[in-house]
Amino acid sequence: MLDDRAKRLLKTLVERYIADGQPVGSRTLSRASGLDLSPATIRNVMSDLEELGLIASPHTSAGRVPTPRGYRLFVDTMLTARPVDLDQPTPEMTAAREQLHPDQPQRVITQAAQLLSSLSSFVGVVSAPRKASVFRHIEFLRLGDRRVLVIIVAPDGDVQNRVIFTARDYTQSELVEATNYLNAHYGGLTIEEVRERLKREIDALRGEIAALMQAAVQAGTDAMAESSDQVIVSGERNLLGMQDLRNDMGSLRKMFDVFEQKTELMRLLDVSSRAEGVRIYIGGESRVVPFEELSVVTAPYEVDGLVVGTLGVIGPTRMPYDRMIQIVDITARLVGNALSAK
Numbered sequence: 001m002l003d004d005r006a007k008r009l010l011k012t013l014v015e016r017y018i019a020d021g022q023p024v025g026s027r028t029l030s031r032a033s034g035l036d037l038s039p040a041t042i043r044n045v046m047s048d049l050e051e052l053g054l055i056a057s058p059h060t061s062a063g064r065v066p067t068p069r070g071y072r073l074f075v076d077t078m079l080t081a082r083p084v085d086l087d088q089p090t091p092e093m094t095a096a097r098e099q100l101h102p103d104q105p106q107r108v109i110t111q112a113a114q115l116l117s118s119l120s121s122f123v124g125v126v127s128a129p130r131k132a133s134v135f136r137h138i139e140f141l142r143l144g145d146r147r148v149l150v151i152i153v154a155p156d157g158d159v160q161n162r163v164i165f166t167a168r169d170y171t172q173s174e175l176v177e178a179t180n181y182l183n184a185h186y187g188g189l190t191i192e193e194v195r196e197r198l199k200r201e202i203d204a205l206r207g208e209i210a211a212l213m214q215a216a217v218q219a220g221t222d223a224m225a226e227s228s229d230q231v232i233v234s235g236e237r238n239l240l241g242m243q244d245l246r247n248d249m250g251s252l253r254k255m256f257d258v259f260e261q262k263t264e265l266m267r268l269l270d271v272s273s274r275a276e277g278v279r280i281y282i283g284g285e286s287r288v289v290p291f292e293e294l295s296v297v298t299a300p301y302e303v304d305g306l307v308v309g310t311l312g313v314i315g316p317t318r319m320p321y322d323r324m325i326q327i328v329d330i331t332a333r334l335v336g337n338a339l340s341a342k
Contacts, residue, residue, distance in 0.1 A: 068283025
């Protein structure tokens with residue numbers, strides 16, 4: 001537990017370091033904190049904070065810098081980010097809204113990543129909206145040699161094709177029968193709802209229709225997952241110019257590998273989408289970005305009241321968190337509004 005004096009000094013140290021990027025000395029702390037303390041008293045408090053792992057002293061300087069643990073305490077207990085009112089837009093918000101074109105949903109995602117990057121000067125990441133796994137129509141076409149093409153049409157007209165391998169060879173007439181039955185009894189349901197109903201009704205269905213329907217459900221699950229598994233990244237090169245990172249090329253290479261693969265980023269954004277509001281991962285807390293020098297600020301975005309994706313900013317731990325929270329929060333709400341209005 002920190003007393004008020006220690007909290008004030010830690011808060012001042014973090015804010016000065018974020019602003020200047022230089023280790024903060026006792027004299028600077030004395031002036032910036034507004035506390036009437038002797039240099040010796042400040043040094044003693046700094047020593048206590050260092051023992052707690054909240055600050056560290058670089059070898060080349062007498063000043064101190066925050067550790068990831070110090071940033072975490074600062075963000076959780078000392079940060080005051082002003083709430084954003086979309087009804088009273090700032091010039092920045094107006095410009096952002098104009099960049100997101102509701103009539104082109106796919107472009108909204110790309111533009112949002114670019115917007116996050118330009119507003120933050122860091123890296124912007126956005127996961128594409130997860131599509132509801134509902135099918136309007138499904139069709140089986142015989143390809144021969146126990147191979148069947150499954151065509152799944154979503155309510156918005158999106159078409160997914162999957163080739164499945166069956167235990168026996170089906171005639172086209174059998175496939176037509178299965179197609180008609182599935183559309184008549186299951187059309188408009190989600191893939192999960194079809195799966196649950198199949199569990200209850202499987203005994204009543206003829207074997208060949210049941211087998212085809214189970215294969216179709218699995219194909220639908222795979223197709224919907226693949227169509228949603230997309231992450232847009234913008235501004236990766238901004239990391240190259242950051243003072244805190246440019247001397248650590250090993251970490252930068254690993255980070256660019258994460259951007260290249262995108263699979264791990266998708267997992268992080270998927271976890272973040274299940275949380276409410278803005279989330280902050282500091283110094284490797286996300287495990288996806290396992291570097292003490294980097295932090296991630298994320299927020300889910302909604303379409304018509306449902307969370308369908310996540311977006312965020314990746315930058316140095318020495319980032320202005322209050323501003324990043326606002327940028328991510330604003331962008332999440334503008335993206336949701338743009339996609340809901342399409």
